[in-house]
Amino acid sequence: MLLKKTFYTFFFSLLLLLNYQASAHTFSPSNISVDLLSNDQFSFRLETDFIELMQWQLKLKGTGDDLITQVRALSKIQLYKAIKGINKRLQQQLIFYFDNKAIKLEQLYSPNVNDVAILLAQNPDNTNYRVVFSGLGSHPQAAKKLALYFPEQLGAINFKLASPSRALLSSGVKSSAFELKQSNVSELTLALANSLNYIYQGIIHIIPKGLDHILFVLALFLLSTKLSSLLWQVSAFTVAHTVTLALGIFGVLVVPSSIVEPIIALSIAYIAIENIFAHKLKSQRVLVVFIFGLLHGLGFAAVLLEFGLPKGQWLASLLSFNVGVEIGQLLVILTAFVLLGWARNKAWYQTKIATPLSLFIAVMGIYWFIERVFF
Secondary structure (H helix, E strand, O other), X not given: OHHHHHHHHHHHHHHHHHHHHXXXXXXXXXXXXXXXXXXXXXXXXXXXEHHHHHHHHHXXXXXXXXXXXXXXXXXXXXXXXXXXXXXXXXXXXXXXXXXXXXXXXXXXXXXXXXXXXXXXXXXXXXXXXXXXXXXXXXXXXXXXXXXXXXXXXXXXXXXXXXXXXXXXXXXXXXXXXXXXXOOOOXXXXXXXXXXXXHHHHHHHHHOOOOHHHHHHHHHHHHXXXXXXXXXXXXXXHHHHHHHHHHHHHOOXXXXXXXXXXXXXXXXXXXXXXHHHHOOOOOOOHHHHHHHHHHHHHHHHHHHHHHHOOOOOOHHHHHHHHHHHHHHHHHHHHHHHHHHHHHHOOOOOHHHHHHHHHHHHHHHHHHHHHHHHHHO
């Protein structure tokens, strides 16, 4: 009987242990790739475990699932600051030795804090917390060999140099040197790829990531029963945010996001409340929209500064991002026309559609203002 009880105890203990290990978080090797570009630049990509990075940055104690719990408990502001700190440390400590000349990345782009928050909010049994950092650097002309140094916190590294060179590296020590082979991708192709990437970034900043900007554009749509009046407002908004986007990017006009973001929230609430009480579009609306567009442009600039502008392609990247933002806004308007355009000339449009939707947008704007000021 004692033997039987001992067996069952062991058996169920083993099952519990296996179940714990199945759901426990485990660290897997980091993946790093370096691609040589035709204009004496190189691109860098790091895919690694976010939990391990946070343990390194915040000096967290514990292992496995306990670390996940600690990271999940952080606010979005704390996550943002930690990601920025990680980005800064990586940019300082990642070293590329081209023919034994030490080179650091000129730009390193970190994962978006909203995407990280979504990643952390996944099912508790999830064990995949991988994030991607990407960057650009310049190397000496006609460099023949490359060696690398990575901070030891990155652990084991699967390294790929262009293709097909692959190796398993140890972090914390300088690697052996690799023979370099230049890419045959033309500069025109690279410039086009860069522009398309920034157009894409501009679009996704509106759809789906820019709910506040979506609601602002929708609020403009709701009171504009004529296409011409809507185009005037959208044009004023576009010109305004283009101006401050450029000024913000080049440091001519710098306003802290702690000030810009709450005011953007108030601008959304103001336009929506005006929709409720002003049943007819007034001429000064275009001026109001222009002023609010200046504020939204500073918000766009903060996003673009976070993403970065590649060396030698800043103007094309800036214009491409702005084009992406406009495409996103036009998609919002087009969707609104498809869903609501048929009712815009109905007698009940204001009371049944415009007012209730404007009330919802106003509540959201006020909520965002409170959240951005006090939380």
